[in-house]
Amino acid sequence: MTTESLLLDVQGLHAGYGRAEVLSGLGFQLARGQVVTVIGPNGAGKSTTLNALMGLLPARGTIRFDGVDLADTTLEERVMMGLALVPEKRELFGTMPVEDNLVLGGYRPMRLGVPGWKSGLERVYDLFPRLKERRAQLAGTLSGGERQMLAVGRALMAQPKLLMLDEPSLGLAPLVVREIFRIIERLRAEGVSILLVEQNARAALEVADYGYVLETGEIGLHGPARDLAKDVRVIDTYLGAARGKAAAEA
Structure with a gap:
């Protein structure tokens, strides 16, 4: 990934609530026009990651967005720079x-x-x-x-410049979930850069270019989304036995 194509570069990110540290040195990247997904179980730190990027939580580490270090920038400044978060509760x-x-x-x-x-x-x-x-x-x-x-x-x-989605499928009927992910696919085709945090690993990996598996505040696995969808560890933990059988037969 070249410096010119890099939109978001996160290194050594620590964040949490009070004395409880949730993220322990998180690092990941996102290129312009790319859909990157962060999947993982409840409590792994997915929403904490987005809140830290947005400036809603105090954080340590380096967050570079569009070539600019976000240290000491406020929520309002990050919004004006082009970060947008769709929170889990919609608000x-x-x-x-x-x-x-x-x-x-x-x-x-x-x-x-x-x-x-x-x-x-x-x-x-x-x-x-x-x-x-x-x-x-x-x-x-x-x-x-x-x-x-x-x-x-x-x-x-x-x-x-970067659309961040926090659990967009949460609490929605399956038919509506499919519609939401069709929209994400369309935005991807239009070149919109998206950071997608999801518990629905199957749907997320189908629309993403690259994926990170977050486990208790650290990246456990990462790689192209299509490769993660075939990884035995991801299948066993997040995609279920039926998907594992299908992948094995492919």
């Missing part, structure tokens, strides 16, 4: 209409003076036609799948 403005939530997501390009930034609404509505149908509906009255779509759409309104 929408429930008493505001769908379209107002999306417009608020455009704060970054609006502040940067990007001409025609509101045209991003049409892109979001193209990705998520259901949001266009419900654009006047209060966000708090949407279904779980629609709220996830709105959270992703709001993040895309920021025109981020």
Whole structure:
């Protein structure tokens, strides 16, 4: 991976809550236009990783984003630099209409003076036609799948350099999960850089270019996503016996 292609470079990352350290010297990289997934069990530190990258948690180590060291930068500064996080809890403005939530997501390009930034609404509505149908509906009255779509759409309104998704499939019906991952595949085809944290290892590895397996705050395995999907250790722990049989017969 060349320096020019590298968008995110994390080395020796330590973070946690109070005296409880969750991440123990984490290191990984992400290239421009790449989808990288971090998979692992509950409690491994997946969400902690994203919160540390976003500046929501104090952290030690080196985080370089688009060639800039993020040490001593605030959450707001990281947002303006092009980091966008779709949190696990979505954190929408429930008493505001769908379209107002999306417009608020455009704060970054609006502040940067990007001409025609509101045209991003049409892109979001193209990705998520259901949001266009419900654009006047209060966000708090949407279904779980629609709220996830709105959270992703709001993040895309920021025109981020890196879109970070925290468990986008959590709590959603299988049909909705497939729809969310189809959108991730489409964004990948458009060249959007994505850091995907997921417990649904099978779905994550199918859409990602590269994967990291996080185990108790450290990287246990990493490699091209298609290789990890065939790795016996990943199959046994995350993909189940049925997937293991299929991989063995391939």
